[in-house]
Amino acid sequence: MFRIPRAAAALAATAAVFTLAGSTVATAAGTSAPVRQTASPAVQDIVCTVNDNGVNYRGGPGTNYPVLGQVNKGQKMNAKGREGSWVMGDLWGGRTGVWIHVAYLDC
Structure with a gap:
């Protein structure tokens, strides 16, 4: 099972807050992933x-x-x-x- 380090997960969550839906954000693996239109409950302010x-x-x-x-x-x-x-x-x-x-x- 692949685990994302805590710092990388926090960075992705932070980027998701300030990214418009439909755009992409960098992942811990160095690739880009689409940002979902609905916020995950795990993403906090x-x-x-x-x-x-x-x-x-x-x-x-x-x-x-x-x-x-x-x-x-x-x-x-x-x-x-x-x-x-x-x-x-x-x-x-x-x-x-x-x-x-x-x-x-x-x-």
Whole structure:
């Protein structure tokens, strides 16, 4: 039986979260495999941590979207998607579907 090392499995799960359905992702064997349209129950949200104080979170992926509020260093967010340099997710204990620039997150 072939077993995928834990690090490779985690990498594949991480890539699947930020990959559009119908595209491919690299496997541990170095080949590519199609990404299924439905998420596997084993794939969990990626948790990101805000790395600065007074970081704006916005209603969309860019500075042209309205600022909905601010968060401080240490705030956690479940990342749900990414567009360019912006990560969309749900703040722990706060708003959902907010966007934060990747420079202010450690994921």
